[in-house]
Amino acid sequence: MHDRYPGYDVLRKHDTPSWNDASRSVIDARLAIPDTPQFLSAEEWQTLRVICDRIVPQPADRPPVPIAALVDRKLASDHRDGYRQASLPPLREAWRRGLAALDAASLERHQRRFPMLTADLQDEMLKAMQDGKLDGAAWEGMPSGTFFSERVTHDILAAYYCHPKAWNEIGFGGPASPRGYVRMNFNRRDPWEAVEAKPGREDDAREANERIA
Secondary structure, three states, rough: OOOOEEEOHHHHHOOOOOOHHHHHOOOOOOOOOOOOOOOOOOOHHHHHHHHHHOOOOOOOOOOOOHHHHHHHHHHOOOOOOOOOOOOOOHHHHHHHHHHHHHHHHHHHHHHOOOOOHHHHHHHHHHHHOOOOOOOHHOOOOOHHHHHHHHHHHHHHHHHHOHHHHHHHHOOOOOOOOOOOOOOOOOOOOOOOOOOOOOOOOOHHHHHHHOOOO
């Protein structure tokens, strides 16, 4: 993966004017989440973890974001979005039904549960879900394509990009409270924002980013 913001570490902002106590508390809680389930069963957790790995492959040169654990915590707290597609049941039921239905479809097609498939077959099953081509009694009328777009990708990507390890990849500075932003026009950056590397000038970006806090 190309490092667009070499040398940048958003956590250097932790004890600076960039973040207040409320921001630090939220970020510290995310960093402390263990990669274990609170809500899902062992089988559901196993299936969710594999889905997360296929949807968001993570760099090998850093500890991974605990995506499945973050999704599981959303389910444990029943923290809903405030809206949902009429064809989907509520958050917890949608996930439990979808995980069970994916395993059922995998058993029907390949005689193995989804986590036991090869990576290529896992991707094939997820593509069939995305295209709305998975159905059967286990779905209980829930459209697989809607589940994929409104729950799988929505919740997994939101979980990934809520974590500081992912912020470094996109040069995000985290919460803007209380420092905020001053230079609001296009292609302008404040001194506390990450510097994107230009081709042939990666060392310049790294040097600048290592000073940012």
